[in-house]
Amino acid sequence: MDERDIERHLSQRVKALGGECRKVSWLGRHGAPDRLVMLPTQSAIWVELKAPGQKAKPHQQREHERMRAMGQRVVVIDSIEGVEALLA
Numbered sequence: 001m002d003e004r005d006i007e008r009h010l011s012q013r014v015k016a017l018g019g020e021c022r023k024v025s026w027l028g029r030h031g032a033p034d035r036l037v038m039l040p041t042q043s044a045i046w047v048e049l050k051a052p053g054q055k056a057k058p059h060q061q062r063e064h065e066r067m068r069a070m071g072q073r074v075v076v077i078d079s080i081e082g083v084e085a086l087l088a
């Protein structure tokens with residue numbers, strides 16, 4: 001189980017729910033969350049995927065905090081269970 005397995009699961013589950021799961025990177029800046037999840041039933045969610053037990057790096061955490069300060073919902077997920085909890 002690595003980050004890509006969890007990312008693939010997220011992408012498949014979002015698609016099954018009728019949503020879109022876009023891969024993301026900023027131009028000229030590090031620290032973008034990996035994915036933007038869009039669902040018909042709720043506001044957009046930015047998702048940073050990690051391998052099990054891994055945390056966001058400091059520069060990623062700083063970017064997440066900047067985004068949250070602007071009202072964005074940013075989550076870090078490191079497990080299949082985390083994906084399921086997000087989409088429950």
Ligand SMILES: [Mg+2]
Nearest residue numbers: 034048049050
């Ligand atoms: Mg990642």
